Amino acid sequence: MRILTLLVALAACSSALASAGPPAPGPDWFASHRAALAAKLPPDAVVVLRAPSESEDLLDAYRPDSNFWYLTGFSEPDAIAVFRPGALEGKRYTLFVKPKSWAEERWTGRRAGVEGAKSEFRADAAYPMADFQKESRALLAGAKALYYADARDKDFREKLVSAWQALAAAGPEPLPALDVAPLLGQMRFVKDAAEIATLREAVRLSVEAHRAALTRARPGLNEGVLKAVMVERCLAGGSARMAYAPIVGSGPNSVILHYPDANRTMLAGEMIVNDTACEYGLYAADVTRSYPVSGTFSPEQRALYAIVLAAQKAGIAKAVPGARHHDIQDAAYEVIVDGLLKLGLLKGTREEVKTSRSFAAFFPHGVSHWLGLDVHDAGSYEFGDPTDRWTRYFSSNATLRPGMVLTVEPGIYIPAKSEGVDPKWWNIGVRIEDDVLVTEKGPECLSCEAPREIADVEKAMAVH
Ligand SMILES: [Mn+2]
Structure with a gap:
């Protein structure tokens, strides 16, 4: 019995060694991408990125959106990241994620949750996805340019841009809303x-x-x-x-x-x-x-x-x-x-x-x-x-x-x-x-x- 246990342990060990590729990047690596993006943005810009929802037909397992992952390291579906590089420290990086819920996680997989978004992914603030509409006004307010990545969620983009335009309409001049993908393309090149x-x-x-x-x-x-x-x-x-x-x-x-x-x-x-x-x-x-x-x-x-x-x-x-x-x-x-x-x-x-x-x-x-x-x-x-x-x-x-x-x-x-x-x-x-x-x-x-x-x-x- 003990020998069997040992053999099983050895087998697990050797297969782990066989698949040992380079280490996965750590939080500093993703933070360096956020800093590099900030350096490319005009002052007072806000960036809003969408990580897409999981498909419900079970045909495909979820793959993280490349741009979202490159900036956050967060690989769960259905999330939003907001960056305000010009904001005060502690208010520059906000994540909206699916909150922890065993009733849901037992179906679709484990989640970092709101606390994990801060402790593991270094967000200054984190909220459940359901709070995005409520919180987004404050996050967009005062920004002079919106950069977005919609991960092909047209509905999300249209709502975001119209909320942005409604905010901008109160000001003296129209404010730009731009796709952030070309800037990220320069960085990923x-x-x-x-x-x-x-x-x-x-x-x-x-x-x-x-x-x-x-x-x-x-x-x-x-x-x-x-x-x-x-x-x-x-x-x-x-x-x-x-x-x-x-x-x-x-x-x-x-x-x-x-x-x-x-x-x-x-x-x-x-x-x-x-x-x-x-x-x-x-x-x-x-x-x-x-x-x-x-x-x-x-x-x-x-x-x-x-x-x-x-x-x-x-x-x-x-x-x-x-x-x-x-x-x-x-x-x-x-x-x-x-x-x-x-x-x-x-x-x-x-x-x-x-x-x-x-x-x-x-x-x-x-x-x-x-x-x-x-x-x-x-x-x-x-x-x-x-x-x-x-x-x-x-x-x-x-x-x-x-x-x-x-x-x-x-x-x-x-x-x-x-x-x-x-x-x-x-x-x-x-x-x-x-x-x-x-x-x-x-x-x-x-x-x-x-x-x-x-x-x-x-x-x-x-x-x-
Ligand atoms: Mn090819």
Whole structure:
């Protein structure tokens, strides 16, 4: 009996060690974000942030709102934070939370409550959510600008802004009401050491999961098994959830960019696109690997894969300080267009293909986005032309700086019955996506350990 107890204790201990990632950030870290936001605000501003309510259909477990968490560390649903940086000490930070109630907590989970909001989350004052209407007048009074984050709660925003306008109407001039998200986007753009450590862990787990899925793939297996392998590795490694809905598509599904089902039996001779990654400590990895179901690339799969891989390497090489974000897009695009022209899958010259956008039939998406707390992270792209998708991709003018994290993810997808395309190319989809940290020394690929070279993929798959 005692031996059994000891064994159980040892097992618990070793599994705790296996999932020991970087420590969760402490209250000072969140306080530093509140101070940094205060420094960006005009004098006498008030900031009101909403943490959304939990969905009642039980379809999705609640995930904290990224901006709300980044400023407060508070990860319960249905809360409001109010900041008045210019107010007297002790009146600068107010939290409205769901009060403690065992009758409710036994259904939906434990709460910090009003006292915990102050003692654990350093709020100067805290109230139950029900008191927000009553208390908000005093909190808004005298402020000269309102900044809000509504977490897509339109009703909340409309009520807040109309209360603000009613207060402002009494004064001599109209007072601005602005979305705070762009300011938070500036702050979240460059990652600090703690964030990079957390991202590394999300990526490390994702790489491990990709390796496991790769070695599991074979003809006759359902796509859902690969998805399950990915989810198992992420959750067993300490992820609370996946970073986004897994995309595991074989054959005809490999050309569907965000194929959601993962329930088809994979057949020999097909490609798999597996775009799946773990979240860790609320930070997202975003990794895609593409491989042949049977473990060996056909000549056509090999040809397309080689182009996408070369395009990805060309894109990653551009992720250096001082470069424009669209340099990554431009470099990957050129390799893909030249490769498709060479294979005869596109006709004309590089310039003609760009003007006519014929490339979009096989390469219909951009190659890079910011990565962080959100899989499509906050941070401006500084698009030259925000109206048109392709013009946008080629006009993302943001200047890269050390500490930024981004994806590089070119792809080629040849749908069945593509006009003028030999059927031997049909239903081949390839996307290769890695997560790249911009450093002083150049790009650091965080996820390239997941087999990516053709020889490495085939070798990893040859285990069964
Ligand atoms: Mn991505």
